[in-house]
Each structure stands twice: as structure tokens, then as C-alpha cells.
Amino acid sequence: MHKKRIRNRIIWSVVAVLIVIAGWFSFGPTSTNTKDQKEVVVGVVGQTKQDAEIWKSVAETAKEDYGIKIKIKNFTDYNQPNKALQNGDIDLNAFQHYTFLNAWNKANHGSLVAIGNTYIAPIRLYSKKYKNINELPQGATIAVPNDASNESRALYVLKNAGLIKLRKGVKLATVADITSNPKGLKIKEVSAEQTARVIDDVDASIVNNTYAVPAKLGDKQTIYIEPLNKDSEQWINIIVANKKDKNNKIYKDLVKAYQTEKTKKLSEKLYGKTEIAAWGLKLK
Template identity: 45%
Template structure:
């Protein structure tokens, strides 16, 4: 089972990697401009502030936006960007293995608990009726994380697999229909389903209120793999400009920005996960 799953993960990630990067300019790490790949419009207010502070330190940050979870790593590997900041340890490690790469995490950024949002008429877990439909992200890492969330919420039970899939569900008391869809489409499905597990970037883009979620992933010692990182190509991971960016990012001012604009996301560089 694990071997088949690994082959499936590799195939999916490799296929995505072939997608062309919309920003094909070469890496600029040799200059004062650092290109950082991000997915969607993640933490826009935080990055705007970091960009302004970095400029005062003589470092120009240029954000390069991508629209799927694999392009920023492909672009980093090929040297089209200098850093990326959008993924957790688990995703980076899985991507490296699937793509024979060695992209390196050089700094912790945040941890973003995933959430289960209720569909029409569903404001709490008990509102989910027998036979209801739950949509989850369909990329291997987030799919497994979503299924684990549903198990923690008491809706299903799954096998103890590194990357569980719907086929690994061992108990489903409410006979729920678990439907994997593209991660960017999970929030859009809420009008027609009982619930959806939505990643934070998708929830932000869809203007979902994180306080309206009917279940939130607990943060504890098992959450370390979900800590987001800044990743670099090991060929130039010691660039002095990168160290300046990390110092600016991992600051009290950045913490205050998260508290103000993104309270659902937690600064992780000094978090004590117990």
C-alpha cells in the first residue's frame, strides 16, 4: 500500500512540476533584489511590511506569485526565483523526494491550522447529517492532513498511514461522502455540500471568516511537520540578503502583524509546541 501510494504521490507531483512557471526571469540572488515565490495572495499585509523594512536594510524583495503548490519549488530548483515561502516541512520533504531535489528550509515562518467549514445550514459538527458530503483538497499532502482532521473531529477513522487517502477510511458512522477536489475549489463548494476542509490561503481568498469554522486542527507536538518555512536552493542558501530577510521576518513587528491581520495563523519560529 505504501509503495503504491508513494508512486502515486510521485506521479502527481512530477506532473505538476512540468507546469510552466508564469515568471520565467532568472534568479537575481547576485544583486540586491531577492525574488520570493509565494502561492496566491498569502499574507499580503505581512509581506508588504516586510518588503518596506527590507528596503531600509538595502534589500529589494520582489514577490513572484504562483497559482499552484508545486510551481514555486520547480522555479526555485531551476533558479528562476531565489527563495519561496508558502509550504510546510512535510510538503517540502515530499516534493524533494518526488523530484530528486534538495531544496533547503532556512527559516520557520508560521503554522496555519486547517479548518473544517460548514455548508448551508451547518454551524456545528452535529449538524452534519448522515450521507452528507465533505470536500477535501485533492493534493496528496493536504488530502492526508484533511482526513486526519476529520478523524480528530470524530467524523471518521482512518488507517495509520503517512499519507492517508479516502481508501484508508476504516469507519464512517455517518456514511459521509468524502470527495477530493482541487484545493482552490474547496471553499466554492460550500454552497452545495455539508462541509469543506479549506486551507488558509484558499479561505482568505474566499473571504471566509476563520471564526466560523466548525472544527479547527489542534496545534501540538504533532504539528511540527506543518510548520511553514522559507526555502532556498542550497547552492546559495548563505546569501547575506537572505539572513537580513529572515531577521526581519522573525521579529515582534511581524508577530504583531499576524495578530492584527491573520490571527488564524501563528508565528512558528519560537513556538513551543507541546
């Protein structure tokens, strides 16, 4: 009788352990490979139809090859996505170049890092009044973006075009760094999203592709194109993450899903030469 009671106790103990284990797998912590944890929210700015098509293609590759679901969150201006990323409201963003990121980190004590190159988009000087850069008159008004990195880029465009000279050695140029301005150009600083909207009110405007495409500014209005050279690396657009996530495998796989021949060919089809794939790009 005594042995029978001991045997029953052992049986019930085993049953209790099995119940606990079953409950753990049913209600305990979820696996790190769950579908929800493989959804990645990517912030972009002023997404065009072309951009949407490219990200749709990237999302298909990410899902098929890596089991990642990409969700795009569209912002209206350049001031929003880095704050959202720093605060954890999104997982990654893809809208800026290296210089913009460095300037933002410095100004905001940020810790965001680039985890992959996307493309480089040579910016253009557009005009609806003149067909050639040499036609710009004395005292012409040129609109440029007013954020630190894009203003510097715009000023270097004017320098490369031979319209102004800048102080040597300066990396982040401002109008104060203009050392020569033979035509007496008036530099009108406006927010990046306004550069296309004010083009009718100025003689020419330097507009980022993000805003040039929806404004239907193209070859007809182009009077100068930014050259690509060894200094252009700082203008390469990037996918950005929080520093703590720079080695996140899921995010690295998302970058791989972007950096494909499929993406490159689609970009060429949609944008022609206005956007150039920047992974593996050799600049002279």
C-alpha cells in the first residue's frame, strides 16, 4: 500500500511538471523569430510614386528571401524622421545623406548611424526663366535649402558651376564662406520643401530630387547638374539605424534586400540618370 502511494505521488508530480511546461509554451515569452518582431518600420520623406514602387519591390524581396515585412511611414519634411528614429517610433529611416546625418547628430546629440548605402541623386539648378546657366543676370536670386547640409551642398553646386568661390577647407559651407561672387548673386535661403514652390519667384533654384519630381521639374528646366567626383561620397543616401541596432541581423538583411540588381534596374527604369545606385559605386 505504501509503495502504491509513492507511485501515485510520482505520477502526479510528473503530470504537474508537464502541465507547467505546456503552459510555458502557450503563454510564456514569445520566440525572437515571431512575425511581429520581423516587421520593420522605415521612415521616408515625401515619397513619390517612383519611390513607392522601389520600396514595394524591396519589400517583396525582403519577404521572400528573409521573411521580413517592411512597413513604410511617410514624413512631410526632413526634420521629422531622425527624431522619430531616435525616439523609437520607427525602426529605420531612408531619406538622408551622410552630411545631413552628421549635422543632425551634432545638433541634436544624436547617436544614429548609417548601415547601408542606397543611391546618390545629383541635384540640379532649375530655372523657368533661363535655358542656360550663362544667361543668369547680374544680381540674380538663387533659392537654396536652408538646412545646414543641403545648403552647403547647394553652395558647392554653385561653386562647381563657376558662379561663386568658397573659403578653402570648409566642409559645411554657409553664405558667410563665399569669398567671390562676381555676378552679385542673391542667395535666398528657404526650407528644402519650398525650393520647388518658389521657383516662379526667383531666377533659379537648387531643388533636391525628393521635391523636384513631384513638382515636375526635369531636363527642360535644368540649367546645371551637380558633378559626381571624389567629394560626392558625403552626398550618398543611406539607410539609418540607432547605434545600438547597427549589427541587428534583421536590419542588415533589409539592406541586402535593397542592394540588389533588381532594385538597381528598377531605379534606372523609373529615374534614369537622376538617381544612381550607390552600393559598390566607385567615385573618381
